[in-house]
Amino acid sequence: MSRAPVPGHRQGRSPFEPLVAITPRARVALGVAFFVCFFALWGGVTWGGLVKPLFLADPARTFAAGWRLFAEFGFIGDVAITVSRVVGGFVIAAAVAVPLGIAMGAFKPVEAFFEPFVSFARYLPASAFIPLLILWLGVDEAQKLAVIFIGAFFQIVLMIAVMIGETRRDLVEAAYTLGAGSRGIVLRVMLPYAAPQIAETLRLVLGWAWTYVIVAELIGADSGIGHMIMDSQRFLDTGQMIFGIFLIGAIGLVTDLGFRAANRLLFPWQLGR
Amino acid sequence: MAAVSIEGVGREFPGLRGGKPTRAVEPLDLAVADTDFVAILGPSGCGKSTLLRIVAGLDQATEGRVLVGGREVTRPGADRGMVFQSYTLFPWLTVRENIGFGPRERGVPEAERRRIADRLMQQVGLTGFADHYPRMLSGGMQQRTALARALANDPAILLLDEPFGALDHQTRALMQELLLQVWEADRKTVLFVTHDIEEAVFMANRVLVMTARPGRIKKEVAVPLPHPRHWRMKTTPEFAAIEEELTEAIREESLRAAAMNV
Numbered sequence: 125m126s127r128a129p130v131p132g133h134r135q136g137r138s139p140f141e142p143l144v145a146i147t148p149r150a151r152v153a154l155g156v157a158f159f160v161c162f163f164a165l166w167g168g169v170t171w172g173g174l175v176k177p178l179f180l181a182d183p184a185r186t187f188a189a190g191w192r193l194f195a196e197f198g199f200i201g202d203v204a205i206t207v208s209r210v211v212g213g214f215v216i217a218a219a220v221a222v223p224l225g226i227a228m229g230a231f232k233p234v235e236a237f238f239e240p241f242v243s244f245a246r247y248l249p250a251s252a253f254i255p256l257l258i259l260w261l262g263v264d265e266a267q268k269l270a271v272i273f274i275g276a277f278f279q280i281v282l283m284i285a286v287m288i289g290e291t292r293r294d295l296v297e298a299a300y301t302l303g304a305g306s307r308g309i310v311l312r313v314m315l316p317y318a319a320p321q322i323a324e325t326l327r328l329v330l331g332w333a334w335t336y337v338i339v340a341e342l343i344g345a346d347s348g349i350g351h352m353i354m355d356s357q358r359f360l361d362t363g364q365m366i367f368g369i370f371l372i373g374a375i376g377l378v379t380d381l382g383f384r385a386a387n388r389l390l391f392p393w394q395l396g397r
Numbered sequence: 398m399a400a401v402s403i404e405g406v407g408r409e410f411p412g413l414r415g416g417k418p419t420r421a422v423e424p425l426d427l428a429v430a431d432t433d434f435v436a437i438l439g440p441s442g443c444g445k446s447t448l449l450r451i452v453a454g455l456d457q458a459t460e461g462r463v464l465v466g467g468r469e470v471t472r473p474g475a476d477r478g479m480v481f482q483s484y485t486l487f488p489w490l491t492v493r494e495n496i497g498f499g500p501r502e503r504g505v506p507e508a509e510r511r512r513i514a515d516r517l518m519q520q521v522g523l524t525g526f527a528d529h530y531p532r533m534l535s536g537g538m539q540q541r542t543a544l545a546r547a548l549a550n551d552p553a554i555l556l557l558d559e560p561f562g563a564l565d566h567q568t569r570a571l572m573q574e575l576l577l578q579v580w581e582a583d584r585k586t587v588l589f590v591t592h593d594i595e596e597a598v599f600m601a602n603r604v605l606v607m608t609a610r611p612g613r614i615k616k617e618v619a620v621p622l623p624h625p626r627h628w629r630m631k632t633t634p635e636f637a638a639i640e641e642e643l644t645e646a647i648r649e650e651s652l653r654a655a656a657m658n659v
Binding site for chain 2: 292294295297298299300301302303304305308312313316317319391392393394
């Protein structure tokens with residue numbers, strides 16, 4: 125078992141030596157500092173006149189545009205519909221992909237049957253399906269969900285199959301000698317072993333689902349954040365466009381923090397790894 | 398009837414990329430009586446672990462068969478508890494849940510599992526650690542838990558594959574005493590694989606010396622030291638005499654093994 129000592133935060137050691145820990149306060153301060161730099165740079169180039177407002181709105185105008193979107197144009201409805209599309213498509217994809225991935229990782233014939241096709245399908249760009257999906261399903265919710273499903277499903281299946289397949293062999297053998305059968309091995313050894321990584325994969329793929337939904341909304345939709353961004357382009361309102369993009373980042377950041385908190389609660393046994 | 402009988406069991410691993418197959422174990426016979434404590438001693442790579450894994454059902458013999466309680470071994474089962482050299486506790490389960498794993502797989506209800514785990518934790522000195530996760534435990538504590546986990550199914554046979562191999566010398570000595578106490582109390586049939594001569598003599602009633610690869614039983618030495626054994630026994634002349642005899646036998650094999658690995 126690897127339990128390499130992580131160099132602690134001690135006096136006399138520079139934090140710029142590899143793997144030297146920093147205090148939680150310093151971590152938060154540095155993270156916030158980058159946002160400050162980012163806004164400073166943005167404000168600098170816009171207010172300093174380096175970039176024309178037509179191409180890049182300054183921070184104040186961007187947030188004013190954002191305020192107007194919520195106050196006057198009912199933007200909250202668009203946000204809600206985009207979030208529900210992402211969550212809906214992602215949940216459907218995960219609900220099918222996770223069990224299939226587990227079956228593939230655990231049972232070699234299942235893997236041999238699905239793996240080559242899934243590896244192929246994984247490279248099919250989900251966005252390229254949008255024109256086809258519009259033909260098949262129209263521009264309604266089903267089409268949005270389908271785009272996310274195609275984009276997320278194959279990735280999840282493959283990554284989970286690999287994680288389950290990489291379960292430590294000695295743990296599986298120990299479980300066998302304790303009388304576990306196939307069901308016990310899959311459900312009570314492989315699944316808990318891979319669970320933290322599965323959660324991590326889902327967090328990653330959820331991020332990609334956001335990209336797919338926005339692309340789908342840019343191409344053909346009458347609501348949603350992507351639709352708003354497309355509309356704003358028509359009026360050359362870069363403030364609104366930037367605000368829309370910014371908001372997606374903010375929602376992503378919040379979900380990420382939520383996922384991390386959930387992981388800490390769900391997998392207390394691996395704290396400190 | 399012998400608790401374990403190994404009948405002409407051999408193991409050959411197929412050659413890599415059409416190369417010559419490697420023989421790990423020459424066909425060998427061995428009968429282990431009920432409640433006996435047998436140590437299998439040999440240089441590293443002599444196939445002693447392979448032999449144990451075949452008895453456990455984790456590896457398949459290329460020839461011969463293993464009978465446990467008169468039935469042929471085809472797969473692993475709860476009748477043969479095993480402790481491995483590597484730390485194999487389930488990291489997501491607490492000490493108590495790890496110990497209760499086997500009973501749980503057999504459908505033993507929660508309250509009963511708890512009772513089994515509490516009793517075993519007391520027997521192996523883990524009281525107070527019930528709710529610890531494995532990563533919070535020292536190596537010695539982890540192997541205590543692993544031993545308790547193997548005992549929780551109350552197996553007739555205990556298979557130990559260098560269980561203390563990764564521990565420091567002092568912890569190792571304590572674990573040997575612990576295991577002896579367990580054996581003296583429960584009288585399980587034990588097959589114990591090790592490359593430590595002192596350990597083999599201290600623990601076992603019979604010590605089998607295996608040759609360097611391919612493994613074959615070269616010598617059998619009885620250890621007629623009385624039970625219960627105390628660590629001071631390691632300093633007696635009788636102990637030293639048996640140790641010397643085994644050292645002689647194993648030295649030759651280690652030299653041969655070293656020459657093969659050049």
